Amino acid sequence: SKRKGISDTAIIVSTGPSLTKQLPLLKKYASKATIFCADSSYPILAKHGIKPDYVLSLERIPLTSEFFNNDFKEFDRDILFVLKSYVHPHTTKYLQKNNRNFMLVSTYASFINYLKLDDFGYFNMGFSVANMNFLLAIHLKHKNIVLIGQDLAYTKDGFSHTKDYSNLDKHEGHFQRDKNKYTTQAYGGDGKVESSFVWTLFRHNFEQDVANAKENYHVTTYNCTEGGARIEGAIEKPFLWACENLLHKDLNKPFEKLEPLSLNKQNEFLLKAYYKVYQSIKHCKDFNDKFIKGYDKIKNSFVVLQNSQENETLIKEIIKDIDKIKTQIDELYNTQKDLMQILGPLLTQFELNLARIYVLNPKTKEDAFNKSVLWIKEHLEFMELVYGHIKAQKSALIKNILPLEEKLKERKLDKWMERVRR
Numbered sequence: 308s309k310r311k312g313i314s315d316t317a318i319i320v321s322t323g324p325s326l327t328k329q330l331p332l333l334k335k336y337a338s339k340a341t342i343f344c345a346d347s348s349y350p351i352l353a354k355h356g357i358k359p360d361y362v363l364s365l366e367r368i369p370l371t372s373e374f375f376n377n378d379f380k381e382f383d384r385d386i387l388f389v390l391k392s393y394v395h396p397h398t399t400k401y402l403q404k405n406n407r408n409f410m411l412v413s414t415y416a417s418f419i420n421y422l423k424l425d426d427f428g429y430f431n432m433g434f435s436v437a438n439m440n441f442l443l444a445i446h447l448k449h450k451n452i453v454l455i456g457q458d459l460a461y462t463k464d465g466f467s468h469t470k471d472y473s474n475l476d477k478h479e480g481h482f483q484r485d486k487n488k489y490t491t492q493a494y495g496g497d498g499k500v501e502s503s504f505v506w507t508l509f510r511h512n513f514e515q516d517v518a519n520a521k522e523n524y525h526v527t528t529y530n531c532t533e534g535g536a537r538i539e540g541a542i543e544k545p546f547l548w549a550c551e552n553l554l555h556k557d558l559n560k561p562f563e564k565l566e567p568l569s570l571n572k573q574n575e576f577l578l579k580a581y582y583k584v585y586q587s588i589k590h591c592k593d594f595n596d597k598f599i600k601g602y603d604k605i606k607n608s609f610v611v612l613q614n615s616q617e618n619e620t621l622i623k624e625i626i627k628d629i630d631k632i633k634t635q636i637d638e639l640y641n642t643q644k645d646l647m648q649i650l651g652p653l654l655t656q657f658e659l660n661l662a663r664i665y666v667l668n669p670k671t672k673e674d675a676f677n678k679s680v681l682w683i684k685e686h687l688e689f690m691e692l693v694y695g696h697i698k699a700q701k702s703a704l705i706k707n708i709l710p711l712e713e714k715l716k717e718r719k720l721d722k723w724m725e726r727v728r729r
Contacts, residue, residue, distance in 0.1 A: 389409070418647075461502070
């Protein structure tokens with residue numbers, strides 16, 4: 308809330324081929340707008356002496372972390388690095404190494420919500436760091452959002468990014484791979500440009516965000532890339548026009564510093580998170596201990612069924628037991644937020660698999676028996692997957708609670724940890 312509404316216009320800097328030509332103007336007007344930049348744009352802006360206010364990152368791969376494997380010394384002062392909470396660990400390691408100011412932010416996800424760290428808030432971040440920048444700019448109450456370097460397309464000579472981009476070699480051959488597969492309307496409506504599968508997804512996501520920003524937040528989006536693909540809904544203007552018409556006065560930079568929480572408050576949140584994770588481990592154990600008994604009973608009955616003649620009574624008993632277990636799973640899914648995320652995709656796929664069996668229309672008694680066998684087998688396989696997924700979640704939680712325990716011990720909070728365990 309300290310930084311909401313302090314600037315009318317945000318400039319979002321991406322790393323498309325068109326960025327290079329916009330850098331001189333960006334440098335000239337940098338003091339008059341909030342500058343958000345992608346992780347990949349950050350070293351480029353540093354090279355040209357253009358200080359962003361926010362640098363965002365959401366990728367979980369080590370290659371992206373390398374954008375922060377540097378030391379720009381005084382340049383980094385007053386920049387806030389905003390990271391999605393599951394970026395690769397190297398990202399935070401590099402930022403901590405040079406004492407850069409960063410914060411972790413979370414998206415809406417059932418396990419994250421379960422931890423109840425609501426004081427830190429949540430926001431949807433989209434599929435790309437540019438989408439993430441766009442959505443954060445909306446949350447900070449900017450009235451105008453200006454996009455530069457947001458080509459989402461190849462140049463005519465096949466370049467995917469600006470020539471200062473450090474990973475340009477990683478995209479060699481991509482233009483040839485994608486040619487004629489993802490053509491789209493060019494910026495300015497002047498013919499077509501070559502895009503890619505991923506950029507097409509990003510563009511569609513952007514178009515939804517632009518429409519939502521206009522309708523629900525009264526935010527106007529200007530695409531000042533002057534190249535690349537058209538983003539429907541964004542007003543296409545030269546970057547010079549945006550600078551001269553939207554940026555009239557210097558902002559009070561650097562923006563107010565965001566201070567870390569007091570040590571006592573940090574400890575409180577650490578212990579609350581520890582309690583919730585520890586409880587989730589217990590949820591996994593309790594569910595699987597109970598679940599395996601029902602599963603074993605059904606599996607044993609199914610073995611008997613396969614070795615017998617068409618036994619309608621046994622089939623009815625097995626299906627009744629299956630329904631009991633499915634009720635347990637449904638209750639778990641609807642009440643235990645910590646397990647929703649891992650079970651959600653599994654349940655969806657299971658229902659689709661089940662539908663193929665449900666629509667079978669048996670003509671004979673033997674057909675009906677075989678349909679019942681298929682029905683039971685599908686449920687047994689599903690149960691094995693549920694058990695395996697919950698077991699995997701438990702193992703992951705046990706492994707990943709260790710750094711939290713180390714931090715609590717480091718802060719002399721051992722007795723509180725013991726109290727949680729009891």
